[in-house]
Amino acid sequence: MAVMLHYFQTLNWNFVVIFSIALFIFSFFVLQYRVERFIYRRVKKIYDDVSLLESSSFRNKSITTDMATLTREVEKFARDKKIEIETLKIREEYRREFLGNVSHELKTPLFTVQGYILTLLDGAMNDKELRKKYLQRAEKGVERLIYIVQDLDMITKLEVGDLNLSFTRFNIVDVIQNVFDLLEMKADAKGIMLMFDMKYYKPIMVYGDQEKIQQVITNLVVNSIKYGKENGTTEVAIEDLVNNKIIVRIKDNGEGIEKKNISRLFERFFRVDKSGARTEGGSGLGLAIVKHIIEAHDEKIYVESEYGKGSEFSFTLEKTK
Ligand SMILES: Nc1ncnc2c1ncn2[C@@H]1O[C@H](COP(=O)(O)OP(=O)(O)OP(=O)(O)O)[C@@H](O)[C@H]1O
Ligand SMILES: [Mg+2]
Numbered sequence: 001m002a003v004m005l006h007y008f009q010t011l012n013w014n015f016v017v018i019f020s021i022a023l024f025i026f027s028f029f030v031l032q033y034r035v036e037r038f039i040y041r042r043v044k045k046i047y048d049d050v051s052l053l054e055s056s057s058f059r060n061k062s063i064t065t066d067m068a069t070l071t072r073e074v075e076k077f078a079r080d081k082k083i084e085i086e087t088l089k090i091r092e093e094y095r096r097e098f099l100g101n102v103s104h105e106l107k108t109p110l111f112t113v114q115g116y117i118l119t120l121l122d123g124a125m126n127d128k129e130l131r132k133k134y135l136q137r138a139e140k141g142v143e144r145l146i147y148i149v150q151d152l153d154m155i156t157k158l159e160v161g162d163l164n165l166s167f168t169r170f171n172i173v174d175v176i177q178n179v180f181d182l183l184e185m186k187a188d189a190k191g192i193m194l195m196f197d198m199k200y201y202k203p204i205m206v207y208g209d210q211e212k213i214q215q216v217i218t219n220l221v222v223n224s225i226k227y228g229k230e231n232g233t234t235e236v237a238i239e240d241l242v243n244n245k246i247i248v249r250i251k252d253n254g255e256g257i258e259k260k261n262i263s264r265l266f267e268r269f270f271r272v273d274k275s276g277a278r279t280e281g282g283s284g285l286g287l288a289i290v291k292h293i294i295e296a297h298d299e300k301i302y303v304e305s306e307y308g309k310g311s312e313f314s315f316t317l318e319k320t321k
Contacts, residue, residue, distance in 0.1 A: 043070055050077055101269040105148050105283045113141035144281075151285040154215075155268055158292035163212075165296055169320050170210040171203035172248065176236050179217045187225050187234070194221065197237035197249075204238055206246060207318045212293045219286040220250045220313045226282065227311070228254035245299075245316045253310040262303060266291040290315075 001019060005011040116138040124130045157163040173196075180194045187194050206213075217236075224234040237249040257265065257272060264270045268288035294301045294315045305311035 046070070046074070050074065098268075102152060105269070106145065109141040109144040109148070113138045113145070116141070148283055148285075151283060151289065154289055155285055155292070158289065158296065163292075163296060165209040165212060167207060168210055169205050169207055170213075172206045172213070172238060172246070172317065173200045173204050175210060175214050176217055176238075176248075179214060179221055183218070183221055183225065186222070190225060190228065191231040192225050192228050193233045194225075195233060195235055197235050200238065204246060205320050207320045208297050209293075212296075213317070216290045216293050216315065217248070217250070219290050223286060223313075224250055224252035224254065224311070228252045232310075240319075241316060244319045246319050247314050247316050249312055249314040251310065251312040256307040256309050256311055257303075257305040258307045262305060265303060266301075 002011060002016050005016065116134040120131065120134050120138075124134055154163075176196070183194065221234060221236075228234060232253045235249075235251045237251070239247050239249065241247045261272050266287050267284075269284040270288075271282060271284040290313075291301055297317070299316045299318070301313065301315040303311065303313050
């Protein structure tokens with residue numbers, strides 16, 4: 001421009017300077033705008049690709065052309081995805097294990113029932129004595145199946161968290177006495193005495209889901225009978241605890257539990273002796289159910305045990321007037 005003006009003898013430096021500045025500013029903004037548009041399109045494409053995978057969480061955020069923020073967000077996205085995939089993997093393994101355990105548990109009683117029915121069909125039904133005996137044994141197998149299915153149903157509900165507790169006030173002494181009455185026959189068969197540690201003359205009112213708490217006490221007392229020694233005792237104590245809480249202790253003088261197994265007791269399907277060598281059958285769901293129910297009440301469960309001497313399971317409950 002300056003050369004041209006000089007050629008035409010009209011060189012005016014003021015004009016040249018102003019023109020240059022104006023030109024610079026104009027170009028600057030055009031370039032800036034173009035570059036920004038260019039980066040924006042690239043970045044938007046990345047956003048779009050990423051949000052294709054996760055449309056819900058990315059769409060609502062504004063798009064940025066700031067590279068640092070973008071990098072951070074993409075990294076965060078990758079991290080979140082990794083965690084998500086890992087949880088899914090764990091869940092998948094959990095599910096597979098659960099199914100395996102379930103079919104394993106159902107197999108034994110199913111085959112028992114089938115065995116008796118087949119024997120009956122093979123001719124045993126013509127013998128009046130045998131017929132009755134085998135039918136009764138098949139019935140026992142069916143009973144066991146029902147028991148397992150009920151436990152499975154309960155644990156599934158507890159694990160997905162849709163077990164609606166219906167809280168009421170009730171007398172825990174009555175509930176324990178009720179469990180004793182129901183299990184008296186079972187205990188008698190092993191010569192085990194079910195008792196309170198002392199006479200509870202007054203009712204002790206607590207707040208919780210009565211039916212579920214009864215299930216907890218039943219599971220614990222059944223265990224104390226199953227794993228108790230012949231002619232032993234199961235003793236239940238109700239004690240005051242701080243902060244409007246009581247603690248219910250269920251103590252037996254049975255076989256006890258080895259230290260190494262204590263931490264796994266409340267896992268579902270966990271049994272100390274899986275070999276079946278021991279006489280007491282079970283699927284290992286009892287304590288898992290107990291723990292879920294107590295935790296759904298926001299309470300705690302404890303276990304203390306000495307191998308060969310006996311065990312004590314205890315749980316807390318909220319006391320009311
Ligand atoms: N009072 C106890 N004394 C000794 N061992 C116990 C006692 N309670 C539980 N256990 C051990 O803990 C394991 C798990 O108990 P849990 O009640 O969950 O299952 P289970 O009694 O085997 O079967 P289920 O209760 O489902 O019929 C038992 O197999 C047993 O080895
Ligand atoms: Mg049990």
